Amino acid sequence: MTEIEYQHLAAVLDDLVYGVGGDENHPLSAVMTWVSILIKAYQEQHFPKIEALFPELVEEVWAQLESEGITPCAATVEQIETDVAAAAFFAIGYLLSERGNGESAISAYDLAICMKPDYAGAYNNRGNVYREKNRVDSAIKDHNRAIELAPNEPTFYNNRGIDYGERGELELAIKDFNKAIALKPDYAFAYNNRGAVYRVRGDHDLAIEDCTKAIELKNDYPAPYSNRGAAYRDKGDYNRALKDYDIAIELKPNFVEAYYNRGTAYHEKGELDRAIKDYNRAVELKPKTFEHV
Numbered sequence: 001m002t003e004i005e006y007q008h009l010a011a012v013l014d015d016l017v018y019g020v021g022g023d024e025n026h027p028l029s030a031v032m033t034w035v036s037i038l039i040k041a042y043q044e045q046h047f048p049k050i051e052a053l054f055p056e057l058v059e060e061v062w063a064q065l066e067s068e069g070i071t072p073c074a075a076t077v078e079q080i081e082t083d084v085a086a087a088a089f090f091a092i093g094y095l096l097s098e099r100g101n102g103e104s105a106i107s108a109y110d111l112a113i114c115m116k117p118d119y120a121g122a123y124n125n126r127g128n129v130y131r132e133k134n135r136v137d138s139a140i141k142d143h144n145r146a147i148e149l150a151p152n153e154p155t156f157y158n159n160r161g162i163d164y165g166e167r168g169e170l171e172l173a174i175k176d177f178n179k180a181i182a183l184k185p186d187y188a189f190a191y192n193n194r195g196a197v198y199r200v201r202g203d204h205d206l207a208i209e210d211c212t213k214a215i216e217l218k219n220d221y222p223a224p225y226s227n228r229g230a231a232y233r234d235k236g237d238y239n240r241a242l243k244d245y246d247i248a249i250e251l252k253p254n255f256v257e258a259y260y261n262r263g264t265a266y267h268e269k270g271e272l273d274r275a276i277k278d279y280n281r282a283v284e285l286k287p288k289t290f291e292h293v
Contacts, residue, residue: 083115083116086113093109093126094125105126105129120146124156139159154183158187160176161175170200173197174198177190181194188214188215189214195210195211195231207231228244233261241261259281259285263275
């Protein structure tokens with residue numbers, strides 16, 4: 001571990017200690033313990049053997065080598081340890097991101113990439129976190145790199161398409177969603193995202209068509225119901241819009257956007273009491289979003 005990696009790891013540990021504390025049942029408790037071990041090892045100038053910490057991951061790598069007919073040598077063993085460590089930091093980044101700790105997640109992905117510079121998945125996930133932090137240019141840069149490393153992975157095009165949509169570059173977004181769908185024709189998420197962009201562009205019929213396709217492919221996916229509802233609302237078809245919002249909220253009871261959108265539909269329809277109720281629920285679920293509204 002280099003000094004820079006150690007500093008990144010120390011920052012991750014600070015956030016883990018703050019978030020986990022002494023709760024042994026916390027989902028990140030085991031991660032905090034492992035990070036502490038790595039830091040202690042660095043301080044003692046002794047890095048623990050990674051295969052002892054993550055034997056299952058090592059077994060997977062060895063099996064992969066054997067299937068490819070590769071005979072391990074000393075350099076290969078060292079690379080295995082590095083790859084497993086990178087995978088461990090990738091997992092830490094994912095867990096931290098899921099817990100809403102974006103900056104620490106980025107630090108974990110940084111470490112994964114330092115250890116394995118061709119780690120396409122780490123670039124992709126770090127890009128997603130950058131976008132969530134409103135650092136869209138950094139997100140696009142990371143997703144570009146992920147695509148360079150794995151040009152046939154539909155998820156990476158889908159995620160870059162979301163980046164372009166956030167930046168208002170709708171045609172580039174649609175191009176990426178088209179590519180994602182071409183690579184994976186049953187990709188419900190890409191259909192939904194392309195439908196959302198079509199709606200922003202004013203192509204409501206195309207938006208409805210794409211969201212309907214997403215629902216056909218994955219009928220328990222709440223987002224396309226909300227997005228199709230928004231397209232119906234734009235067309236003045238409030239009954240269909242409200243039906244879609246109801247389904248979205250039934251599938252995801254804490255779906256802030258669906259409550260807000262349904263409130264808007266009720267508002268435009270003149271049902272103000274119902275509109276206020278939905279707006280209030282949206283604010284309860286995500287107050288910071290509406291602080292300046």
